Amino acid sequence: MRDVAVISFAQAKNQRRVADLNEVEMLMPVTGQVLDQVGMTIDDIGFTCSGSSDYLAGVGFSFVSTLDGVGPWPPIQESHVEMDGAFALYEAWVKIQLGEIDTALVYCYSKSSPGDLPMVLTRQLDPYTVAPLWPDTVSLAALQARALIDAGRTTEPEMAEVAARSRRSALDNPNAQLAWDRPAGDLLTEDYHVAPLRKHDCAPITDGAAAVVLAAGDAARRRVERPAWIRGIDHRIEPMALGLRDLTVSASTRLAGEKAGVADGPVDVAELHAPFTHQELILREALGLVDHQNVNPSGGALSANPMLAAGLIRIGEVATRISSGEADRGVAHATSGPCLQQNLVCVLEGES
Amino acid sequence: MLTAPLIIEYPFKRTTGPVIGAFMTGLRERILVGSRAADGRVIVPPAEFDPVTGEDLTEIVEVGPGAEVTTWAWVTEPHAKHPLDRPFAWALIKPDGADTPMLGAVDAGSIDAVHTGLRVVPRWADEREGRIEDLACWVPERTTPANVEYKRS
Structure with a gap:
C-alpha cells in the first residue's frame, strides 16, 4: 500500500440558503483555497474526483459546470460520484494506490435550499414499494430512533444531550450553521x-461545499510539515429495504471500522457523520467509541449538513486537527442513504 | 434576482418482473405476498435477490393480512405528498407469517393510539391498479369486545 495523506482541506461557510451564487460560484473559492494552501494549481493535480447530485442541482450532468470551474483544459483525468465527497475521496485514494499518479483533488458541494430536501431524498428509496409513499428523511430517522428507544439503548434525554453538546461545540467552529448553548433539559x-x-435532534438544511487535496509519500511531505496519513479506509453498504436491517445497530459501520483498523490504536478525535442525534449513538457503538470524550468537536452534521459534502468535511476536520498537532490519530466517518444505509470509515494519523 | 419554478420528471415506465410483479398483482387482489429467503425467512415486500447470499428468490408466500407494528413515528403535520392528510403514524409493519417488516402509514387517529406491538390490518383503496398505493394505509385491528353477545334474559 502507498502512503497517502490529506494535505489540504477547505470548506465554504455553511449556510441555510446561498441564494446569490450558483453552485460553480459557491465552489470556486473553496477549490481555489484548497490548492493555494499548499502552493498548487490544477496543473499539479494527477486526478480530480467530485461528489454532487443532479437531484439537488435540478439538472442532468450538473457536475460538468463545476468541473469547468476547476479548469479541465488541457484535458485532465477526472471522475464523479453521485455521492458524498468522502466516497469521491475513496475513489481518488484507490487511483493513487494504482501508482500512476501522486496527487488528487477531491471536491463536493450541494445547494439543498432550492428544493424540498426531505422529499427529494425519498427518490433514493425503492421506486416500487417505498418511494411512492414519500416517506421523508426525518420520518424514516424517527422510525430508527423509536426502535433504539424501544430496545432500551437510548432515551430522549440522552438524544437531547447529543444535540446540546454538538451545538455547543459548534460555537468554536466559524463555518458552522447552527451553534448555541442551551441545556439539554x-x-x-x-x-x-x-x-x-424534536427539531434539535435533526441536522439543519445546508448549502455548502468542501475540498481536499490528497498526496502520496514524498509528494505530501514536500508540501506540508505534518500530513494526515490515511492508515485505513473502507466503506460498506446494507440492503435498501429498511425491513431487512436491524436499524438499532450499524453493521456496515462496524465492518468498515474493523477493516479500517479503528481499534488498532488510540483515538484522539472522531468526527461522525450523524445527521440525527440517535445516529451518533449508533455509530459510537459500532466503532467502539461509546464513552469517547472527543466526538464531533466541530459540531458535526447536527451543526451543518451540506448534502454530498458533510462526510468529506468529517475527514477534513480530523485531518486538520492532525496536521496542526492537536491530535495524533483520528477517525472520520461518512454516511449515505436512509438511516445510515452506507458507511465509510477512515483512520488518519500524523507522523511523530 | 430571477427565480422560476422547476419541476423535474422522469416520465418513463418500467416492468416490475416476476417477483415485484407478484407483489403488485397481489395488492390489486387485496393479498399480501412475500418471498422466501435462502435462510427460510419470509421477506415482505418480496426481494428478487437474497439479501445475504445474493441468489435469486422465486418462492412466493402469502402473508397477512393481520400485522404488527415493529416501530413507528408520529407525523403531526402531514406533507401534501404523504398517504394521509391528517396526523398519522409511519410504521414498520410485520405481516403475520412474514419475518421482516414493511413501511406503511397507520391511520390511528392520535399518537396515544399507537404503540410498538400494535395489531393492524390493511385498508385497501377502492380502485386498485397493482401499485403500492392500493394498500391505502393500515388501521388498528378491531378487537371483538368480549361482551357483545346478546344475552337472553
Missing part, C-alpha cells in the same frame, strides 16, 4: 417534530 420542553424526534 430545556430542549426536551419543545414539541415533537416527528415523534420521537
